[in-house]
Amino acid sequence: MRRALAREPWLTHLTLLVGVMVFAFPVYVAFVGSTHDLGTVARGEMGLRPGPHLVDTYGRAWRTGTGERVQAPPVRRMMRNSLIMALTIATGKIAISLLSAFAPSTAAASTRDGGMDCRP
Amino acid sequence: MSRRAVFPHRGLPYLLLLPQLAVVLVFFYWPAAQAVVQSLLRQDPFGLRVEFVGLENFAALLADPGYLNALRVTAVFVLAVVALAMSAGLLLAVTAESRIRGAVIYKTLLMWPYAVAPAVSAALWLFIFHPAIGLVGRALVKAGLSWDYTLNGGHALFLVILASAWKQVSYNFIFFLAGLQSIPPSLVEAAAVDGANSRQRFWRIVFPLLSPTTFYLLVVNVIYAFFDTFGVVHALTKGGPGKATETLIYKVYVDGVLNLDLGGSAAQSVVLLLVVIVLTGLQFRYLERRVVY
Numbered sequence: 001m002r003r004a005l006a007r008e009p010w011l012t013h014l015t016l017l018v019g020v021m022v023f024a025f026p027v028y029v030a031f032v033g034s035t036h037d038l039g040t041v042a043r044g045e046m047g048l049r050p051g052p053h054l055v056d057t058y059g060r061a062w063r064t065g066t067g068e069r070v071q072a073p074p075v076r077r078m079m080r081n082s083l084i085m086a087l088t089i090a091t092g093k094i095a096i097s098l099l100s101a102f103a104p105s106t107a108a109a110s111t112r113d114g115g116m117d118c119r120p
Numbered sequence: 121m122s123r124r125a126v127f128p129h130r131g132l133p134y135l136l137l138l139p140q141l142a143v144v145l146v147f148f149y150w151p152a153a154q155a156v157v158q159s160l161l162r163q164d165p166f167g168l169r170v171e172f173v174g175l176e177n178f179a180a181l182l183a184d185p186g187y188l189n190a191l192r193v194t195a196v197f198v199l200a201v202v203a204l205a206m207s208a209g210l211l212l213a214v215t216a217e218s219r220i221r222g223a224v225i226y227k228t229l230l231m232w233p234y235a236v237a238p239a240v241s242a243a244l245w246l247f248i249f250h251p252a253i254g255l256v257g258r259a260l261v262k263a264g265l266s267w268d269y270t271l272n273g274g275h276a277l278f279l280v281i282l283a284s285a286w287k288q289v290s291y292n293f294i295f296f297l298a299g300l301q302s303i304p305p306s307l308v309e310a311a312a313v314d315g316a317n318s319r320q321r322f323w324r325i326v327f328p329l330l331s332p333t334t335f336y337l338l339v340v341n342v343i344y345a346f347f348d349t350f351g352v353v354h355a356l357t358k359g360g361p362g363k364a365t366e367t368l369i370y371k372v373y374v375d376g377v378l379n380l381d382l383g384g385s386a387a388q389s390v391v392l393l394l395v396v397i398v399l400t401g402l403q404f405r406y407l408e409r410r411v412v413y
Contacts, residue, residue: 012218016226019212023233023290026244029255033247044252100140103133 158386165380177387209292238351273364299333
């Protein structure tokens with residue numbers, strides 16, 4: 001029995017499991033919250049088990065953004081905005097830095113001596 | 121065939137550099153210069169009158185108890201976030217590197233919070249620690265502790281630190297993991313053969329060899345705690361209760377955007393700019409040379 005315990009490093013597993021839990025727990029709680037209606041959450045009656053309002057909550061958030069007491073832009077719209085922003089920024093950043101990364105090599109070829117030769 | 125392409129125009133490299141230079145000039149140097157100029161001026165909120173006041177804004181800053189409070193809060197906050205995030209990241213990285221079953225799964229599960237935005241991390245922790253809604257918050261209240269981060273400054277600071285550090289652990293985890301993987305196993309094995317136990321192997325061999333990674337992460341974490349935690353503070357406490365969680369970066373926002381004290385806010389920005397310059401300078405200077413061990 002003791003030998004079996006020694007072979008598998010339980011303390012290591014335990015540490016890692018605790019680490020994983022610490023990262024997963026807040027997200028899980030938020031998920032559980034998203035499956036309850038506002039009253040349950042606001043009254044502090046939310047437990048650790050998902051409630052019955054999953055489809056309803058996500059559907060409303062996606063389509064209209066309206067809740068029982070909240071009025072927000074629909075997630076659909078916000079997702080599109082974020083996508084446009086993220087794609088524009090990513091492509092723009094890459095394009096601009098790509099251009100400047102090419103600069104040294106063109107300079108090395110065009111100027112015979114001195115210039116911007118960055119090659120070793 | 122020559123490897124050297126011939127480009128006809130001498131100005132081409134400059135042309136290629138132009139977009140990036142323009143972006144850096146417009147989005148960094150211009151605002152930074154503007155902040156420096158503004159920090160020497162006093163302006164009414166409507167922008168009708170401007171007066172040159174020299175270093176008066178800075179003098180007012182040092183005399184302001186609110187600013188000194190923000191300095192103190194920031195010091196505690198930065199120290200706690202960096203210590204928590206780095207030690208947790210290191211512990212998990214060292215543990216995940218050991219030869220056990222399912223290490224890949226653990227690593228994957230520990231890496232993903234890297235993608236969580238600071239404001240989202242704040243919202244997640246709110247769900248746990250809110251005294252009326254949160255699971256843990258409710259349990260604490262029920263246990264007789266008067267837990268309420270909206271009223272108690274210490275609680276608020278604790279929560280902001282927790283949410284900020286939580287998000288940064290996985291970043292540190294990834295870098296520590298990479299650092300650990302670059303350590304030659306033969307060194308650790310040699311130490312084991314020499315009779316060093318696992319604690320000695322870690323502190324005498326692994327930890328010193330990790331010092332370049334540790335130093336890099338130290339600088340990055342300090343910068344993170346100083347500047348990227350605005351979202352967490354804003355989403356959780358808005359600097360309150362009172363000014364208990366008002367860090368330097370949050371005070372810049374409160375004074376400049378909410379209170380329209382443009383000169384004072386600019387002076388604070390300049391101070392923060394100096395902090396960044398010093399930190400970046402340190403990083404370049406010592407990272408280039410390698411940390412000595």
